[in-house]
Amino acid sequence: MSANVLELDDVRLALPSRHGDRTLLRGVSLSLAPGEALGLVGESGSGKSMTLRTVLRTEPPGARVTGRVLLDGEDVRLLGAAALRRVRAERLTMISQNPRAALNPVLRISRYLVEGLCDARGESRDEATRRARDLLARVGIADVDRCMDAYPHQLSGGMLQRVVIAAAMASSPRLLLADEPTTALDVTTQSEVMAILDEQRREHGMAMLFVTHDLELASAVCDRIAVLYAGEIVEIGTPAQLHSAPRHPYTRLLLDSRPSLTAKTAALPVIPGRPIAAYEVEGGCAFSGRCPWVAPRCSEGEVALVHDAGRATRCLRADELTAELAGPAVSEPAGEPVQAGETEETA
């Protein structure tokens, strides 16, 4: 029994495909303390959503998952159907990228909210309705009556995401899983929705696993950040640690490739090469093919995640490169740079 809300221990996931089994997660390990917010950052396709899905047990059918996913010390991977349903209703909650796809288009908002309280948790219908109205008011919805009676297509994306947040708060769960909750919203509502989400989370004392491709956003709302590359974590640290002294080359390049607010650069540095999928990794460091600091021994065997003073890094040369990675922006290494930044797919 641990004190952590969530602990992932060497979680691996493979999906059968026409070309044989495809590994999507190559041993993800992380932990979340109660009330903590952990950012999971990485390029599109790195396995962020898949990691969340192993916690909620909503991975695609046929997926083979190994490793342990401990929620308050209890392995959710081993739960029976009834126990899993109870865990989902009471202790876990999820906010996904596109609120429009998350709600049944033919049912009213009130149905969606009441359903989570009444059908999932067994509260009385009257009590559930009363609470639903209260929750809507607390996420800043002015006209609660109108919102309750509305159908999803009558509300904006920002409003819908507030509804989803309200629903997520309903059960005051221990852990909130948020998968790019603002990516599908337009820029003006993004920060508003993010603020509401953060405020609500703190008010309810929930831990949050926050998935995003946006390192800046994660830095703003998370206590710690895990950087994911090709289905494995390459670095974990606090936002301050990562910003001032990244220890993995990939983290460094991610930091360099974001637009700077102070200095105007002619062209944004981009990470050379293309991101590889987890199943394309052939022994050695997954990032070695794109790494400007690559050494011959980098491709010789699996690299372990080394824990050191509250942070963790998966790089053989981390110690030798400490000073260099923490220094000023690296000059472009040899080879043609290829656009590889945030090419976020619309799911």
Added chain:
Amino acid sequence: MLRFIIRRLGALAATLLISSFLIFAAMYAAPGSPESFLVQGRTVSPEVLASIRAQYGLDDPFLVRYGHWLGGVLTGDLGESLTTRQDVASLLASRIPTTLWLTAYAAVLIVVFGVVVGAIAGLRGGAFDTAVLLGSSVGFAIPTFFAAVLLMSVFSVTLGWFPVFGSGSGLADRMSHLTLPAVALALPAVAVVARITRTAVVEEREAEHVQIALARGVPWRIVARRHIVRNAMLPVTTIVGVNIAALVAGAAVVEHAFTLDGIGAMLINAVQQKDFAVVQAIALVLVAVFGVVNLVIDILYAVIDPRVQLGGESA
């Protein structure tokens, strides 16, 4: 909503008017003439023939005859049968109940067996699903007339469970008389509807909102009913409606095979005997039924799917 219905009824009236003209024109242009049927191959003098033609107005110009007929239709006078000399309106009135019962029975079978079986197959999967897929292929491939003969020989002649002929009177007797015809009539539609329902349910199961409802801990029973089946009814409603509307036309074959005295059998006889007035009246009834069923479907559709706005007004 009300304005939508009124507008659609107006459109239906226009459709009927155009159909009436087309039907009348088609009858007019059809080969063979009614008087040759009336004289039954006997040789009659040209004077007699002329008097027959005059009596039925067969020598008037096309538009005059159409106008005359239309005027009658609008005042509820559908004309007189050429063969029996009976009033077509009262002939129809006596025949319509049988067809109505038959199609209503078949419609219930379509909804109960098509929709329910298809939905269960889509939700459950496995052997039941495979059986439904196979069964629907067979059901769809069997021609209605063949199905009628097969059902009759097995259940009426061999097993003696159901009467072979007639439409019965009283509810229980009617049901027993109409069971086999309704099954034969509904069979292809049941197959199509089951197949479409199954596909719609399987697709809807994969919808993100369904996965999310399950991930929120909503019990499977409720998700299946409220999110999967309900949403799958959107495409199914259309298919069910079209198939029910088509039943009225398909009833002709079945009524003929089971010698039921409905308007379908009446239509076949009337066509064979070139009984213009009867054919025209029944054709108009078919068009009207089609229009009304479609209107009902559109309204139902708006009830199921709040995104559908009837005629641009908020539903």
